[in-house]
Amino acid sequence: MSKELMEQNIRKAGEAVEKNKERIRKGEMRQRYHFMAPAGWLNDPNGLIYFKGNYHFFYQHNPYSGFWDCMHWGHAISKDLIHWEDLPVALAPSEEYDDYQLGGCFSGSAIEHEGKLYLVYTGVMNTPAGIEQTQCLAYSEDGIHFEKYAGNPVLRAPEGVLKDQFRDPRIWKHENRFYMVCAASFHGRGQAFLYRSADLFHWSFQSILSENRGEWGRMWECPDFFPLGEKYVLTCSPIGVGDHTSICQVGKFDYKTGIFDCESVREMDWGFEYYAPQSFLAPDGRRITTAWANQWQWMPLFKDWGPAYKEGWCGFFNLPREVSFTKDGRISFRPIRELEQLRENPMHVKTLTVSDQREAVQAGDGVSFEMKFAIDLEKTTAGCLELELRSGKGKKTMIEFDLEKGELRVDRTQADGWSVGVSRSSLFLGGKKELDVHIYSDQSSLEIFTDQYTNNQSNNIFAGNDQNGVFFISRSGETVITDLETYGMKQA
């Protein structure tokens, strides 16, 4: 046990960030209003919480370079979820149970208890018998300086569960008990295990909260579990199911039995970049979730960590989204209203009829902007509406609202010479009068929300500032667009 070693490693990490952050800040691919680390690598959101007057975001972090390696917990605070103050690294590897170069302090969550902020995370160690992942605690009075619990680890993998596939504890309190859901792989099938505790330090297994027979993957990373209205929601990122990055299961839950009765499963976002979502409660009661705007799959394919890595950093969070049910009971994820404070240069057009002639649209500087409109499905005769974004220098990203096939596609095959793929989701248009669309474009990302925020796609693209054209084109007929609003988005 070495408190000094953790302090020393935090200092070292701080020096590395300090040395590089000014150069990195000037990187061309840096986002303008999405949450990022000041330097180095970022993946999963960890320990999201509102504590003593501030939102705290922690994140999986390599402070030394823009690639994944030896995980620390980065840390920042905010009053409004838009403007962030970076704080020193909160957790650094320092103990036998978490000091492994290809491991470290893996993902976890936070809870307030008796005025202290507790973090629960996965310690990853390398033993002669192989890699072992265990659940560990750290705590803090001020929410900035953390101390690891002397009795760590507090939880080890149960019999039959692979020791290197037991991680990402998500903690909460209900009545006078603490609960934790943990990701596990049981004979090659992803599962979520439920534990409970009276004191945070002693945990006992309660139930298998949810499992699958392989259709949803061999491991469920970063499970999250929360009440929403009368229901409960379990979210996770499954491994081994292609580009399905994050799923949500909605159902009923009984604390007495620990049984979660899943009624529906669907994807949270159909884009390529939405991974490891974690939610938290705002003081006004909103359930807000955010995710790592990326996924693991592309890395080995490219053997290259991408354009941001070349600038000394990599990774950002998706825009925080408020989770709720639509009037007809579908789960929806709507960007938080706090984002409106970044709007500038508003533009509004009541009705725009688009033909097969490219129609240019003014939207901020064409790089950092917000755009809202509806497609009038009654007056529209077109088979497909195309929206060409980040267009210039012979490159472009296409959003295709295919009204004939009932499909929304984001095609980034010509986006930037680096990004690949066409992401797809179904558009259910039967009986609808209009289709609502909401788009956020930032320096390196596009997030599209449609159908009352139930059908969303997040994708990253790495285009320069000279790719700033925005155009509509209508195929096989005319498209009638109503209430087109655009705004430039200020730097946060």
Ligand code: FRU
């Ligand atoms: C998900 C994940 C987690 C793990 C962390 C390591 O992206 O693989 O399961 O705790 O990243 O950085």
